[in-house]
Structures are given as structure tokens and as C-alpha cells.
Amino acid sequence: MFGSDPTSAGTLLAAGVTSAAVSLWLLLPRGTQSPASMRLGTVLGLLALAAFVATGQRLGSIGEEAVFLIVSLVAVVAGAATIVTRSPVYSAIWFALALAGVAGVLLVLGAQFLGVATIVVYAGAILVMFLFVLMLAQPSGMAPYDRVSSEPLLSAVAGAVLLGLLTLSIGRLTAEPAACCNTPSRAAAMADAAPVAPAAADVAKADRMESDQVARLGAELFGRHLLAVEVAGVLLLASLVGAIAVVSRGEAAAASEGRFSR
Amino acid sequence: MSDFLPSPLTLAALVKIGLLVGGLMTAAAYLVLLERWIAAWVQDRRGPNRVGIPFTKISLFGLGQPLADGLKIILKEDFTPKHVDKILYNAAPLVILAASLAIFAAIPFGSVLPPLNIPGLPDPVPFLVAPGLDVGVLWVFALSSIAVYGVLLGGWASNNKYGFLGGLRSSAQLVAYEIPLGLGLLGVVLAAGSLKLDAIMNAQAESGVWYCMAQPLGFLVFFVASFAEAARLPFDLPEAEQELVGGYHTEYSGIRLLLFLVSEFLHMITAAFLIVIMFLGGWHFWGITGSSQQITWLEALLRFGILSAKILAVIVFFMLVRWSWPRFRFDQLMNLAWKVMLPLGLANLVTVAAVEEFRPQFTEALGATTAGWLAIAVPWVVFFVGWILAGILTPSGTDNRPIRAHDPLDIERGIREHDLAETELAGTR
Numbered sequence: 001m002f003g004s005d006p007t008s009a010g011t012l013l014a015a016g017v018t019s020a021a022v023s024l025w026l027l028l029p030r031g032t033q034s035p036a037s038m039r040l041g042t043v044l045g046l047l048a049l050a051a052f053v054a055t056g057q058r059l060g061s062i063g064e065e066a067v068f069l070i071v072s073l074v075a076v077v078a079g080a081a082t083i084v085t086r087s088p089v090y091s092a093i094w095f096a097l098a099l100a101g102v103a104g105v106l107l108v109l110g111a112q113f114l115g116v117a118t119i120v121v122y123a124g125a126i127l128v129m130f131l132f133v134l135m136l137a138q139p140s141g142m143a144p145y146d147r148v149s150s151e152p153l154l155s156a157v158a159g160a161v162l163l164g165l166l167t168l169s170i171g172r173l174t175a176e177p178a179a180c181c182n183t184p185s186r187a188a189a190m191a192d193a194a195p196v197a198p199a200a201a202d203v204a205k206a207d208r209m210e211s212d213q214v215a216r217l218g219a220e221l222f223g224r225h226l227l228a229v230e231v232a233g234v235l236l237l238a239s240l241v242g243a244i245a246v247v248s249r250g251e252a253a254a255a256s257e258g259r260f261s262r
Numbered sequence: 263m264s265d266f267l268p269s270p271l272t273l274a275a276l277v278k279i280g281l282l283v284g285g286l287m288t289a290a291a292y293l294v295l296l297e298r299w300i301a302a303w304v305q306d307r308r309g310p311n312r313v314g315i316p317f318t319k320i321s322l323f324g325l326g327q328p329l330a331d332g333l334k335i336i337l338k339e340d341f342t343p344k345h346v347d348k349i350l351y352n353a354a355p356l357v358i359l360a361a362s363l364a365i366f367a368a369i370p371f372g373s374v375l376p377p378l379n380i381p382g383l384p385d386p387v388p389f390l391v392a393p394g395l396d397v398g399v400l401w402v403f404a405l406s407s408i409a410v411y412g413v414l415l416g417g418w419a420s421n422n423k424y425g426f427l428g429g430l431r432s433s434a435q436l437v438a439y440e441i442p443l444g445l446g447l448l449g450v451v452l453a454a455g456s457l458k459l460d461a462i463m464n465a466q467a468e469s470g471v472w473y474c475m476a477q478p479l480g481f482l483v484f485f486v487a488s489f490a491e492a493a494r495l496p497f498d499l500p501e502a503e504q505e506l507v508g509g510y511h512t513e514y515s516g517i518r519l520l521l522f523l524v525s526e527f528l529h530m531i532t533a534a535f536l537i538v539i540m541f542l543g544g545w546h547f548w549g550i551t552g553s554s555q556q557i558t559w560l561e562a563l564l565r566f567g568i569l570s571a572k573i574l575a576v577i578v579f580f581m582l583v584r585w586s587w588p589r590f591r592f593d594q595l596m597n598l599a600w601k602v603m604l605p606l607g608l609a610n611l612v613t614v615a616a617v618e619e620f621r622p623q624f625t626e627a628l629g630a631t632t633a634g635w636l637a638i639a640v641p642w643v644v645f646f647v648g649w650i651l652a653g654i655l656t657p658s659g660t661d662n663r664p665i666r667a668h669d670p671l672d673i674e675r676g677i678r679e680h681d682l683a684e685t686e687l688a689g690t691r
């Protein structure tokens with residue numbers, strides 16, 4: 001909670017963002033790294049996490065709070081590990097864990113469809129394809145571009161600035177009422193989970209758990225956003241057809257060269 | 263009620279989780295025994311029939327066998343080869359087991375209990391761990407796609423070419439058959455209008471028409487795809503140890519191998535649950551169970567019993583198929599998924615969508631009975647047409663004979679080609 005003293009909260013946030021940036025800069029893979037700097041980076045990262053937990057808002061009950069903290073910490077730590085790890089397979093696994101954490105956050109906040117769809121689409125389909133390619137392409141050793149990150153300083157600073165700005169603006173937006181959810185971009189998915197007064201929180205929660213979320217989301221998607229959905233569908237179909245065309249042209253070329261006599 | 267004490271709702275969920283996990287693990291152990299009995303019966307020999315109560319001579323038809331099997335595999339040496347990637351090697355069996363157990367959070371194992379009147383616990387209590395989950399079918403789908411990670415990582419972390427190839431092969435199979443599985447699911451979701459599995463059962467109970475009758479093509483596609491997802495014969499390439507040196511679990515032994523095998527069995531149980539719930543009416547049976555949510559204890563038990571009996575019947579069918587059908591070759595497996603099952607699944611989806619779209623108009627024009635029969639007849643026509651078309655257009659990949667460039671009886675041509683090759687060879691020398 002942005003407590004009684006807003007300046008201390010601001011200081012805490014600034015300290016958290018700075019230490020996150022320094023920690024990332026220290027941890028990002030480079031040619032040579034001393035174990036001491038890695039250790040310092042880890043400690044700073046943990047401090048940054050603690051600062052962010054301290055500035056965050058509290059949810060309703062203790063159980064909900066604990067689950068939310070666990071899944072969000074898993075998401076953040078796994079996300080950092082994704083870019084810090086050198087082995088591409090481990091990176092992919094960390095990314096999968098980060099997605100699981102994000103799905104957990106969405107489930108805790110009541111956006112069930114988005115949470116489960118994140119797992120189905122990203123973890124279940126896209127990342128499995130990534131893993132396939134990584135495992136097939138690199139059976140031994142790591143390529144040089146996996147061992148060195150190209151712009152550690154710039155990326156760490158840019159990430160930290162973005163993080164700080166987003167936290168500040170979202171904190172401003174939701175500082176007034178004790179809102180249950182602070183992700184406005186997901187508002188479409190949980191139209192019924194709008195900020196409510198603490199007294200009405202139980203009613204809202206019951207409503208959130210029992211109402212037809214998927215039906216509402218579907219009505220929203222195929223009502224207001226029909227055009228966007230259709231355009232996205234056509235785009236995907238076009239890319240699918242294009243991929244098949246590329247593959248079949250390659251096969252035809254190979255057949256004309258007589259490599260496949262079938 | 264204090265914040266620190268668990269609420270009755272949480273307690274009820276914990277009790278259900280305990281019952282479900284305990285029941286599933288026991289069921290898996292005894293289904294292994296049943297599988298060995300059925301194997302023995304099919305192969306005309308005696309199955310395991312000696313182990314009974316320990317340290318006595320009483321052999322209860324071999325009912326002590328699961329205990330002995332479990333002790334044997336747990337006490338075996340848990341050998342970790344030197345060349346493996348330790349972290350992922352240890353994580354893979356845990357991932358696959360956790361995913362296959364967590365699936366059951368969204369799968370109902372009965373109907374509802376009669377009113378209990380416990381304060382803080384809304385009546386009626388459903389036989390379902392997470393009744394608030396609005397996206398049950400998607401949850402099942404998501405976690406079954408997480409199970410692919412266990413296969414892929416187990417194969418990769420083993421750092422053994424047989425294990426690695428096995429992992430790639432099985433995960434390709436699982437990914438390919440997820441698509442027809444999803445298409446089969448979608449037809450049922452469209453017809454029932456809900457993603458909740460208990461709502462799907464209720465819809466079948468209310469209309470009295472099981473979805474295997476209303477969507478025969480979807481049933482076929484889903485049934486075949488769930489065989490492949492559970493890696494049962496004829497899709498059991500993951501564990502073809504005679505021909506393919508096993509698969510992703512080649513390097514595993516002892517308790518970790520047990521975790522893989524248990525989760526494969528759990529996948530079969532999950533598949534049986536889904537087939538029964540989505541296509542065979544769930545707990546509904548004409549004239550025995552009512553269809554309302556206001557029920558007595560007798561009805562609640564009857565519904566639970568009927569659901570369990572149906573699931574057991576499907577599992578026995580799984581086991582009988584295992585000894586009646588040869589294994590597919592890998593290209594045949596992929597051809598079946600992409601060139602037969604996918605188009606059939608799409609045809610089913612379009613048919614169901616059309617039937618559901620025009621049902622209100624036909625009900626208005628022809629009356630409810632005629633429209634209902636029409637809604638069953640149209641999918642059956644599509645089913646037979648689709649079956650025949652798939653039979654005619656089946657890709658030649660399912661043909662096992664060696665591919666010849668010309669007629670084997672055309673001896674003249676053979677001799678000619680042979681001579682040509684000889685002269686070419688002589689030219690290069």
C-alpha cells in the first residue's frame with residue numbers, strides 16, 4: 001500500500017527500480033563474470049523484489065494475498081532468469097515457468113479464461129515448438145550469441161525506467177480506492193471485477209466466481225471487437241497458407257533436381 | 263470466522279482432493295493388476311494369482327500383487343547416469359505427474375450430494391474439486407499440454423540419443439493429436455453451451471441424448487485422439503521397447519520410472535473420464551438416475567456408481583484394444599492425425615455448428631420431436647459420408663508395402679535398368 005507517507009513510498013520505489021537495474025546489469029551474461037559480482041547481483045535483485053512487495057497493494061484475505069505473492073514472485077524471478085541463463089533450453093524452461101506464474105496471477109485476480117488461455121497458447125503450443133527447435137538445432141554446446149548479451153547496460157536501464165514508470169502510473173490510478181485488481185489492460189476480460197468498495201468485496205467475489213465469464217468475454221470479442229478478431233483470423237490463415245506454399249515450393253525444387261525419386 | 267482458520271469451503275476442497283488423489287492412486291495400482299489379468303486372459307495363460315496377504319499362504323486371486331509390485335519398484339536401485347542434466351532429469355517426472363494429477367481439479371467424479379446444511383458451505387455440494395472454475399474443459403486441455411514438457415525434458419535431459427529421439431517422437435505425437443482432441447471437445451462445448459464438465463453432463467441428462475449419438479464423428483475423432491494422447495496401443499511408440507529401445511524414459515529406473523508409468527496410467531484414466539463425461543452421458547442412465555439437481559442419497563450414490571461403471575468399461579476397452587491391434591509406424595501415425603483426423607474433426611465441428619444454428623428454426627417449423635430426430639440424423643449422414651471419403655482418400659502412407667517405381671512383373675524393364683546401371687558404373691571406372 002502507498003502508506004501514510006507518500007515520499008517514503010516513492011523512495012522505496014526508486015530504490016527498488018535502481019537495484020533491479022544494477023542487479024540485471026550484473027547478472028546478464030558476458031564474456032567473463034566473477035562469482036562475487038554474480039552474488040552481488042542476486043542480493044540486489046532480492047532487495048529489489050522486497051522493495052516492490054513492500055510498495056504493492058494488499059489484497060482481500062491472507063490466503064489470497066499469499067497465493068498472489070507466490071505466483072507473482074515466481075513470474076518475476078523466472079522472467080529474470082529467462083534472460084540471465086545462458087543455456088537456451090534452460091531459458092525456455094524458465095520462460096515456461098514465468099508464463100505459469102502469469103497464469104497464476106490471472107487466475108487469482110479472477111480472469112480465468114485469460115489465465116488458462118495463456119498456458120494453452122504460450123506454454124502448451126508456442127514454447128513446445130521453441131523447445132523442439134532448440135533441442136534439434138543445438139544438440140551440443142552453446143553458440144557464442146548465447147554466452148554474451150549484446151547490450152546489457154542499455155537494456156537494464158530501459159527495463160528499469162519502463163518498470164518504474166508503469167508502477168508509478170498504475171499506483172496513481174489505483175491509489176484512491178482499495179481495488180482488488182490493478183491491471184487495467186485486463187479490464188475487458190473481467191468486466192465484473194471493477195474496483196469496488198471493501199464492504200461490497202464479498203458480493204463482487206461471489207459474482208466473479210460464479211458468473212459466465214467465458215460467455216461475457218466471447219460476447220465482448222465477437223460484438224465490439226468483431227472486426228479485430230476477423231482480421232487476426234485472416235492474418236493467421238494467410239501466414240499458414242504462406243508457410244505451406246514455401247514448403248511445397250521447396251519440395252518441388254528438390255524433386256526437379258531429382259533428389260527425391262518418390 | 264477468523265482469517266487464519268480454513269473456511270468450510272476450503273475444508274471441503276481439501277477433503278475432495280484427498281479422496282480423489284487417494285482413490286486415483288489406488289485405482290491406478292489395481293488397474294495395473296486388471297491389465298495383467300486381461301493380458302493373461304487374452305493370451306490364454308494364468309496371470310498374477312499368487313500374492314495375497316503378506317506372510318500367510320492366503321492368495322486372494324492375486325489381489326496383493328499391486329503392493330508387491332510397488333515395493334519391488336520402490337526398493338530397486340535408483341540409478342542416475344553420470345551424463346545426464348541433473349536438474350531437468352529430476353524435474354521431468356515430477357512435472358508430468360503433477361500435471362496429470364492437477365487435471366482432476368476440473369473433472370467431476372459424480373453428480374452432487376444431497377443438502378448437508380453445513381453453515382458456510384453452499385448446497386448442493388458437487389463432486390468436483392474446483393466448482394468455481396468456469397473453464398473446466400480448457401483447464402484439462404492446458405494441463406495435458408503441460409504434460410508434454412515432462413516427455414520432452416525427460417528425453418533431452420537423459421543425454422542419450424535413444425532417449426532424446428524417443429522424447430521428440432512422443433512429444434510430436436502428443437502435439438499432433440492435441441488438435442483432433444480439441445476439435446472433438448469443441449463440438450461438445452458448442453452443443454452444451456458451456457466449458458464446465460458438470461454442465462456438459464447435466465445437458466446430456468436433461469435431453470437424454472448422449473453426445474456420442476448426436477455427434478458420432480466427434481466421438482470417433484475424440485476417441486482415437488485420446489488413445490494417442492494416453493500413449494496406448496496402437497499409439498504406444500513412446501514405450502516400444504522391443505523395436506525402438508523404449509523412449510523418453512530409457513535412462514530412468516526405480517521410483518522415477520514409476521512416476522512416469524503412473525502418470526501414463528493417469529492419462530488413460532483421464533481419457534476414460536473425458537470420454538464418459540463428454541460423450542457417454544456421464545452419470546446419466548435412462549430410467550435409473552433422475553436429471554434434476556435436487557436428489558436423494560440413493561440417487562447420489564447411483565449416479566456415482568454409474569459414472570464409475572462407465573469409466574471402468576471404457577478402461578477395459580482400452581486394455582482389450584492393447585492386445586488386439588498392432589502398433590502404427592510413425593509416418594502412419596502422423597498421416598492419421600493430420601490427413602484423416604483433422605479433416606474429420608473439422609467436418610464434425612461445422613456440422614454441429616450448423617445443427618445448433620438451425621435447430622430453433624426447425625423446431626418452430628416442424629415441432630420439437632421431428633427437429634430433435636433431424637438433429638441426430640444429419641450428423642449420422644455426415645459420419646458415414648466422412649467415413650467413406652476418408653476410406654477412399656486415405657493417404658498411401660498407410661500402405662505397408664514397399665514402394666516400387668514400376669510393376670514388379672515388368673521384367674524386361676528391370677533388366678534394362680540393370681544393364682544401364684552396369685554401363686554407367688563401367689563408365690565411372
